[in-house]
Amino acid sequence: MAGHSKWSNIKNKKGKEDAKRGKIFTKLGRYIMVAAKEGGPDPEYNPSLKAAIDKAKAENMPNDNIERAIKKGSGEGGLDDFEEIVYEGYGPGGVAVFTNCLTDNRNRTAADVRHIFDKFEGNLGQAGSVTFMFDRKGVIAIERDDSIDEDELTMLSIELDAEDFEVSEDGYEIITEPGQFNHVKEGLEKEGYKFAMAEISFIPQTTISLNEEDEKNMGKLVDMLEDNDDIQEVHHNWEN
Missing domain, CATH: 1.10.10.200 (Integrase, N-terminal zinc-binding domain)
Known part of the structure; x- marks a missing residue:
């Protein structure tokens, strides 16, 4: 993929x-x-x-x-009125960026996100401006280990209806449809596999490489977004 x-x-x-x-x-x-x-x-x-x-x-x-x-x-102890909001835009060098937020103050979060984009040469866009460039998929990453038989893991992933299976020097990456994620994850867990990462995320359809200056700003932009309490996840198509 x-x-x-x-x-x-x-x-x-x-x-x-x-x-x-x-x-x-x-x-x-x-x-x-x-x-x-x-x-x-x-x-x-x-x-x-x-x-x-x-x-x-x-x-x-x-x-x-x-x-x-x-x-x-579920009602024991009260809950602030949080709402889910997605902010989309472009970072340095035209990198597509969007964030998933849970906030109890829409105005505060919008101001914070806009400030971060502006500070690091980015531009906040309209709803739908970049999310079409990503596919929602389950991602399961397993680090390479001498005890893992690659053929067995490949066959098990196929049997569990994983969508894609990729191998690198570092390990194995199994891609699933969101609806199949828990089924594949639980099937792998039953066979004793440990995960470096297992989550439903947004995978970019294409990636963008940056020059040194844009890389610095993009790294700072991502770090500051991730550091914000209201922002749950940051997705981008920067190839770093």
């Missing part, structure tokens, strides 16, 4: 998340609360909540934190 997540991006993302563990827990807690509020507190009947809990567990979020977030979202 053209333009899918590169292993360098996976490792960079993991390093950033490790360095910002407390902030990640805050964002994940908000994600769980909203999922529980909208679909109920039982993850077996609420796929969004199940996905949120799985993501939290992958980040080693304590079970007590997860349970508190579910209770708060």
